[in-house]
Structures are given as C-alpha cells and as structure tokens.
Amino acid sequence: MDRMDFTPNPDHQAIRDGVRQVCSDFPDEYWAEKDAAHEFPWDFYQALADGGWVGIATPQEFGGGGQGITEASIMLEEIAASGAAMNGCSAVHLSIFGMEPVRKYGTPALAAEVLPRVASGELHVAFGVTEPDAGTDTTQITTRAIRDGDEYEITGAKVWTTKAPHCAMCLLLVRTTPIEETASRTDGMSLFLVDLQDPAVDITPISKVGRNAVVSCEVRYDRLRVPASRRIGEEGKGFTYLLDGLNPERILIAAEALGIGRASIAKATAYANERVVFGRPIGKNQGIAFPLADAHMKLNAAELIIREASWRYDNGLACAEAANAAKYLAAEAGFFAADQAMQTHGGFGYASEYHVERYWREARLMKIAPVSQEMVLNFISSKVLGLPRSY
Ligand SMILES: Cc1cc2nc3c(=O)[nH]c(=O)nc-3n(C[C@H](O)[C@H](O)[C@H](O)COP(=O)(O)OP(=O)(O)OC[C@H]3O[C@@H](n4cnc5c(N)ncnc54)[C@H](O)[C@@H]3O)c2cc1C
Incomplete structure (x- = not known):
C-alpha cells in the first residue's frame, strides 16, 4: 500500500499539466457560448x-x-478549474x-463489447x-422490467437522465419485483444496460438553472425490449451493485466542486x-480580501479530505465517511468560493461576461446532486455518530 504522502507527485503533476494543456484550447468564452446555446461541447469531448x-x-x-x-x-x-466547470x-x-x-458484474462478453468503446470516447453512456x-x-x-423469454420488457419514466440524447446506452435501474413482494425494500431492483436511441424510448430535455451545455432529460420507456444478456449481474x-459506486462518485463530484472553487x-x-x-484596488479592503482568504482555506481543507478519501478507496480501505465528508465539504467550499467571487465582482458579477455567474450557477448544483447535502448529513449522523435514523 502506498503511504499517504504530501511531497509533490510527478505523475499527478503530469496529469494536471496534460489536462491543463487540453483545456487551454477551450477558454471561458467557449464555455459561456456552449452554455448559452445549450450545445454539447463535442470538440472539447473529442480532444x-x-x-x-x-x-x-x-x-x-x-x-x-x-x-x-x-x-x-x-x-x-x-477540467473544472479551467473554467469548464460542470459543463x-x-x-x-x-x-x-x-x-x-x-x-464487475456484467458478463465478460458485455464488458468486452462496451468498456473499450466507453474508454475510447466512442460510446456515450447515461445513468x-x-x-x-x-x-x-x-x-x-x-419503472418495471418484466421477463418474457430471453428478453425483458421495460416500462416507466425516469427524470434527470444526463446526456440522454447523445448516449447510445443507459445503465438503468428498474424493479423486477414490486416493492410489496420483497422481503426488504432494497431487494427486487435490477440493473440493465439498455439502448436509449430506440423508438420505445422518448427523451425530453428539462429546462434548468445551469450546466446548460449538458442536457438532463425526462426519459419515458414504453415496452422497451431488452435482451436478458444486458442484465448486469x-x-x-441491482441496488447493491449501485452502492459499490457511491463512494467513488462522491469523491469525483467533490473534486469537480473543488475545481469550480479554484476557478472562482x-x-x-x-x-x-x-x-x-x-481610488484603490478593492482587494485592499479586508471586507473583500478576508472572504477570499477564507474561501481559499476552505477549499484547501476540502482538498485534504478528498485526497484522504481517494487514497483510502484506491488502497481498498473503508472510505464511506471520508467520501461523504469530501462531497459535503467540497460542495460547501466550492459554492462559498463562487458566491464570494460574485460578490467581489459587484454588479459585473451578475453579468455573463465575467463568467463568475456561470460558476455560481454550476457550483450550486453540487449541493443537490448526485446526492443532497442533507443525505450526507444523514449518513454521518446515523452511520458515523450512531444517532437514530430520521427515515
Ligand atoms: C442537473 C442534474 C443532473 C442529474 N443527473 C442525473 C442522472 O444522470 N441520473 C439520475 O438518475 N439522476 C440524476 N439527477 C438526479 C439527482 O440525483 C436527484 O435530483 C437527487 O438525488 C435528489 O433527488 P430529488 O431531486 O428527487 O429530491 P427529493 O428526493 O424529492 O428530495 C427533496 C429534498 O428533500 C430532502 N430530503 C429528503 N429526505 C430527507 C431526509 N430524510 N432528511 C433530510 N432531507 C431530506 C433532500 O435532501 C432534498 O433536498 C440529476 C439532478 C440534477 C439536478
């Protein structure tokens, strides 16, 4: 196991430099334009x-x-810190x-078919x-899947499926057994990798506050036929399989919030x-300087717990407390930084031209999705502090 070590890591620095190099071709103006036009950043994605x-x-x-x-x-x-933020x-x-x-749980044939195409960027996937x-x-x-021979038929409605119009496939959680017929309410759900661009699937974009270059959608499934070989595990x-991915997802989201804070x-x-x-730069006023110093320290503190959480995960150690804390603290610190950046810019902070309003809109999302701040507090209260669960 690697020890946690804060001396500069040349491999990590090479990642930072390489990503910064790619992002340098996509300045704030590019993102502002894509956001305003509600256009997916195809050329950035391809780069x-x-x-x-x-x-x-x-x-x-x-x-x-x-x-x-x-x-x-x-x-x-x-990526986030380059000004690309959540878009x-x-x-x-x-x-x-x-x-x-x-x-982890799909058939070897399915993994071999799908994973290389996702890794190369050729295949877009939704959740x-x-x-x-x-x-x-x-x-x-x-949303229900009913078995019919070698296939399942799926009917129901999802919301917020991100990137749905651009994705050939979606990792979909459905009920294969109604909740009333299960011993535990977390039983009876199954995961499928379904085709999204099928006539049985209807996709409608949701109008939203920000991150408008990347669409999130309502998706209706009307008797979509899916081969049983596309069931995962x-x-x-299905619910148990999803739990596996929660901690890494929280760590990655925390890093994105941190990046927006840095950009701000x-x-x-x-x-x-x-x-x-x-007659003097506004930064001379402590009313402007101190909140920025405060925001900077809050981001650094969040970064430390992100590093602990990712180190734990990569070394196979329990990481749920650190991953949840990282998500919570980075979402708070990222939004605080974006809010202070807007305040520092005064009226111009509210103008699109200065970009901080875009960061602010996107930083706000991190307090809501993919898991809300309240649910992280619920986790820490009940699972870490041993307090009774509220639900
Ligand atoms: C831009 C965007 C993109 C998204 N992308 C995807 C995606 O690709 N795929 C996908 O499946 N989902 C996606 N989501 C959905 C996201 O994961 C959910 O919005 C989120 O899980 C919260 O669910 P909800 O919106 O139904 O809130 P609700 O469950 O209705 O909760 C509403 C509020 O009540 C609070 N609350 C509920 N219960 C408790 C409790 N016991 N204690 C304290 N507070 C409580 C919640 O924290 C929340 O603040 C996306 C959402 C957004 C906004």
Missing part, C-alpha cells in the same frame, strides 16, 4: 478522448489508462467510472436511476487586484 483522458480509470485490459480514483479526481478537478466535467463524468458495475416520484429514496422506483441485486478564486483575486474604487 479529451483523443488524449486518452476519457478512459483514465478504465482497466488497461479494456483499453483504459488503469489509473485510480485519485488520478481521475485530479483530472476532473483540473466540462459532466460531458465526461459518467464515462470515467459509471460503467464500473458492467465491469437512469431518479424518477419523478423517487429521488433520494431510490427504493420507491416503479443477478436479478434483484482565480477570477476574484485578479478582479480584486485590478478594480479600483475610491
């Missing part, structure tokens, strides 16, 4: 794919880089680690769990040095 970055955490036997969550989180932090990260986020259940009446409490999903165990502080300090009001 990352060409550099081999999309497959960074996919095992080498499937054509990936074979790196850990530590390296993947550094990559996503740098950049969400373009690739799910391809980085989202197909892990297919690798369909949330439903109109089942978000935080996943057990309440009602055992029938009824960079913009705010530059502006505070150059904007002159009452």
Whole structure:
C-alpha cells in the first residue's frame, strides 16, 4: 500500500499539466457560448478522448489508462478549474467510472463489447436511476422490467437522465419485483444496460438553472425490449451493485466542486487586484480580501479530505465517511468560493461576461446532486455518530 504522502507527485503533476494543456484550447468564452446555446461541447469531448483522458480509470485490459480514483479526481478537478466547470466535467463524468458495475458484474462478453468503446470516447453512456416520484429514496422506483423469454420488457419514466440524447446506452435501474413482494425494500431492483436511441424510448430535455451545455432529460420507456444478456449481474441485486459506486462518485463530484472553487478564486483575486474604487484596488479592503482568504482555506481543507478519501478507496480501505465528508465539504467550499467571487465582482458579477455567474450557477448544483447535502448529513449522523435514523 502506498503511504499517504504530501511531497509533490510527478505523475499527478503530469496529469494536471496534460489536462491543463487540453483545456487551454477551450477558454471561458467557449464555455459561456456552449452554455448559452445549450450545445454539447463535442470538440472539447473529442480532444479529451483523443488524449486518452476519457478512459483514465478504465482497466488497461479494456483499453483504459488503469489509473485510480485519485488520478481521475485530479483530472476532473483540473477540467473544472479551467473554467469548464460542470459543463466540462459532466460531458465526461459518467464515462470515467459509471460503467464500473458492467465491469464487475456484467458478463465478460458485455464488458468486452462496451468498456473499450466507453474508454475510447466512442460510446456515450447515461445513468437512469431518479424518477419523478423517487429521488433520494431510490427504493420507491416503479419503472418495471418484466421477463418474457430471453428478453425483458421495460416500462416507466425516469427524470434527470444526463446526456440522454447523445448516449447510445443507459445503465438503468428498474424493479423486477414490486416493492410489496420483497422481503426488504432494497431487494427486487435490477440493473440493465439498455439502448436509449430506440423508438420505445422518448427523451425530453428539462429546462434548468445551469450546466446548460449538458442536457438532463425526462426519459419515458414504453415496452422497451431488452435482451436478458444486458442484465448486469443477478436479478434483484441491482441496488447493491449501485452502492459499490457511491463512494467513488462522491469523491469525483467533490473534486469537480473543488475545481469550480479554484476557478472562482482565480477570477476574484485578479478582479480584486485590478478594480479600483475610491481610488484603490478593492482587494485592499479586508471586507473583500478576508472572504477570499477564507474561501481559499476552505477549499484547501476540502482538498485534504478528498485526497484522504481517494487514497483510502484506491488502497481498498473503508472510505464511506471520508467520501461523504469530501462531497459535503467540497460542495460547501466550492459554492462559498463562487458566491464570494460574485460578490467581489459587484454588479459585473451578475453579468455573463465575467463568467463568475456561470460558476455560481454550476457550483450550486453540487449541493443537490448526485446526492443532497442533507443525505450526507444523514449518513454521518446515523452511520458515523450512531444517532437514530430520521427515515
Ligand atoms: C442537473 C442534474 C443532473 C442529474 N443527473 C442525473 C442522472 O444522470 N441520473 C439520475 O438518475 N439522476 C440524476 N439527477 C438526479 C439527482 O440525483 C436527484 O435530483 C437527487 O438525488 C435528489 O433527488 P430529488 O431531486 O428527487 O429530491 P427529493 O428526493 O424529492 O428530495 C427533496 C429534498 O428533500 C430532502 N430530503 C429528503 N429526505 C430527507 C431526509 N430524510 N432528511 C433530510 N432531507 C431530506 C433532500 O435532501 C432534498 O433536498 C440529476 C439532478 C440534477 C439536478
């Protein structure tokens, strides 16, 4: 096992430098334009794919880089920090680690068919769990798969399926047994890799606050036929397979929030040095400087727990407390930094031209999805502190 070590790591620095190099061709103006036009950043995505970055955490036997969550989180932090923020990260986020259940529990044939194409960037994939009446409490999903010979037929509705129009496939959680017929409410759910671009699937984009270059959608499934060979693992165990991916997902999201915070502080300090009001740069006022210093320290503290969480995960140690804390603290620190950046810019902070309003809109998302701050607090209260569960 590697020891946790804070001396500069040349491999990690090489990842930062390589990602910064790719991102340098996609400045803030590019992201502002894509966001305003609601256009997927195809050329950015292709540049990352060409550099081999999309497959960074996919095992080498499937054509990936074979790196850990530590390296993947550094990559996503740098993408966000370049000013790409969530528009950049969400373009690739799910391809980085989202197909892990297919690798772990899918048939070897399915893994061999799908993973190299995801790692190369050729195949876009989505993730369909949330439903109109089942978000935080996943057990309440009602999208149903009914077995019919060698196939299943899937009917139901999902919401917020990100990138749905661009994805050939979606990792979909459905009920194979209704909740009333299961011993435990977490039983009876199954995971499938389904085709999204099928006439039985209807995709409608949701109008939202930000991250508008990457669409999230309502997706209706009306008797979609899926071969049984596309079921991931055992029938009824889908929820357990998803739990495996929660900690790495939280770590990666935390790194994205950290990156937005870094981008915000960079913009705010530059502006505070150059904007002159009452005959002096506004950064001379402690009312402007102190919140930025505070935001910087909060980001550094969040980064430390991200590093602990990813180190634990990559070394096979228990990491749920650190991963949850990383997500919570980085989401708070990232939004605080974005909010202070907006305040530093005064009225211009509210104008699109200065980009901090885009960071602010995107940083806000991290407090809600993929898991809300409240659910992290629930986890820490009940699982770490041993307090009674509220639900
Ligand atoms: C931009 C965006 C992209 C997304 N992408 C995807 C995707 O690709 N695939 C996908 O499946 N989902 C996706 N989601 C969905 C996201 O994971 C859910 O929004 C999130 O899990 C919360 O679920 P909900 O919105 O239904 O909130 P609800 O479950 O309705 O909760 C509402 C509020 O109540 C709080 N709450 C509920 N119960 C408790 C409790 N016991 N204690 C304290 N507070 C509680 C919650 O924290 C939340 O603040 C996305 C969401 C957004 C906004």
